[in-house]
Amino acid sequence: MIxxxxxxxxxxxxxxxxxxxxxxxxLYGLDIWKKSGYIIKDAMLKFAVSTTKSKKDAxxxxxxxxxxxxxxYKRYKLEDFFNNE
Numbered sequence: 479m480i481x482x483x484x485x486x487x488x489x490x491x492x493x494x495x496x497x498x499x500x501x502x503x504x505l506y507g508l509d510i511w512k513k514s515g516y517i518i519k520d521a522m523l524k525f526a527v528s529t530t531k532s533k534k535d536a537x538x539x540x541x542x543x544x545x546x547x548x549x550x551y552k553r554y555k556l557e558d559f560f561n562n563e
Contacts, residue, residue, distance in 0.1 A: 494510070519550075519554070520554050522540065523536075523540070523550060523551070523554050523556060524556065524559065526539045526540050527551075527556060527560065528560075533547060533548070533551070
């Protein structure tokens with residue numbers, strides 16, 4: 479129940495802190511600031527695909543056209559991600 483009171487920013491900060499603490503404050507060797515846009519978009523795409531019933535629903539959820547969604551789906555290699563689960 480307490481997690482429901484946290485903002486997405488709070489949850490992200492907690493996750494980053496926990497991950498970085500175990501790795502001497504380096505997050506998997508990533509330049510986190512420069513890669514944050516990619517990381518966030520990747521997470522949003524994965525969330526949209528996993529919580530909607532179709533790719534069209536996921537595109538609508540994200541507010542992008544279906545063709546743009548398909549392009550993003552390929553660029554972020556989500557087919558490989560969801561086939562390996």
